[in-house]
Amino acid sequence: MAETETIKAVAIGLNTGQRDFDYSMEELSALAAANNIEIVETVTQNLDRPVSGTYFGSGKVEELAQIVLDDEATMVIANDELSPSQIRNLEKVVKEDVIDRTGLILQIFADRAQSREAKLQVQLAKLQYQLPRLHTSASQRLDQQTGTSSGGGFTNRGAGESQIELNRRVVQRQINHVRHELKEINKSEQTKRQQRERKGLPMVALVGYTNAGKSTIMNALVRQFGMNDDKQVFEKNMLFATLDTSVRQLTFDDQKQLLLSDTVGFVDHLPTHLVEAFKSTLYEAANADLLIQVVDSADANRDNMMATTMKTLSDIGVPDLPMITVYNKADLTDRAFPSREGDSLTMSAKDATSVDLLVDMVREKVFTNYVTAEFLIPFANGDVVSYLNDHANVLETEYVEDGTKVKVELERTDYDRLNQYLI
Ligand SMILES: Nc1nc2c(ncn2[C@@H]2O[C@H](COP(=O)(O)OP(=O)(O)OP(=O)(O)O)[C@@H](O)[C@H]2O)c(=O)[nH]1
Ligand SMILES: [Mg+2]
Structure with missing residues (x-):
């Protein structure tokens, strides 16, 4: 990622009485930090629903404008997805760029994407998000800030109608082009998948909220099976460390084999376009014989994270598959581990005994028949x-x-x- 200066931003959020409001504001800060944006102040308002034209009430918007000025912030980030007109109206009063949670997540994905497939998927999602928002400048600003150019450069605040029309057509053409390229890639991916499937090996997929420890567990298993370090995947304490799907073939002592896949993590309000775009990356999860849901059990918000994971799985069309629930990072809690209860395992990815127990559970579930x-x-x-x-x-x-x-x-x-x- 390009070295960039930190942007100062004010976070705004609407408290409609949802029970995880505080957490979701905290998470917004973490998402911002992942994008080199520092939240210098948070402004919230209690309302039943957003004001249709401006998100906040008009008095609150004025207050926000003053805070932005006092804090010398150059950006406002909303915790909810804003409509194009809300962005436009807020920008008019605040006089700085306004982006929303969706735009932020898309930008993180754009920065992290490594493979050609992931890059195209993110680009597609970004273009679709930008299409109705062409008159705003925020997405363009983010592109400049991070030095990427996926679809930026055509947004133009204050542009005339015909210019916007023209821009829309350009974006639509880009969307078609990216779709076409993705289709081509998918064809060759499908061949690889068919080859794997023809081998008839059971497929086990790690799924769960971002930063729960999926990649760490994948690496622990790969190590356990004596594979080389070049089979290790990227694990890091940051949101969306993994964007591509990695598949590893594990061979047990008795020659039984399975395929284990690690893939992109989920987050609350994962943008719909992104879910759509990543459906093919999530193919492994959708076609698995067994899912291992990894939960960060040390996170106070784990219940919401699990609910989000289950909802996202159903959004991407993953059928009701057999599942092992791993309450990971138990070493950061005062719970005893490893400890198994039915199909749930409290464990730590950093503890060899835990990993052994997980292997036993996987074998039991996958090879019963x-x-x-x-x-x-x-x-x-x-x-x-x-x-x-x-x-x-x-x-x-x-x-x-x-x-x-x-x-x-x-x-x-x-x-x-x-x-x-x-x-
Ligand atoms: N203490 C402790 N840390 C862990 C454990 N498992 C993972 N971690 C740490 O948690 C962080 C995130 O781990 P990852 O494996 O990258 O998480 P992930 O689920 O793959 O995250 P995404 O790829 O972003 O979806 C890393 O810093 C890991 O070292 C655990 O059992 N105990
Ligand atoms: Mg990962």
């Missing part, structure tokens, strides 16, 4: 042998006079289907 059997498959039925090679764990193969003798570990359904070949 596996049985070991010996088949004798006539040479004429070579396709069955290929099927087993692809879909089962072949432990021994021996070519005898009347066919291929295989010892395999396979799913119960396959076992039932192939029982005519049982020895």
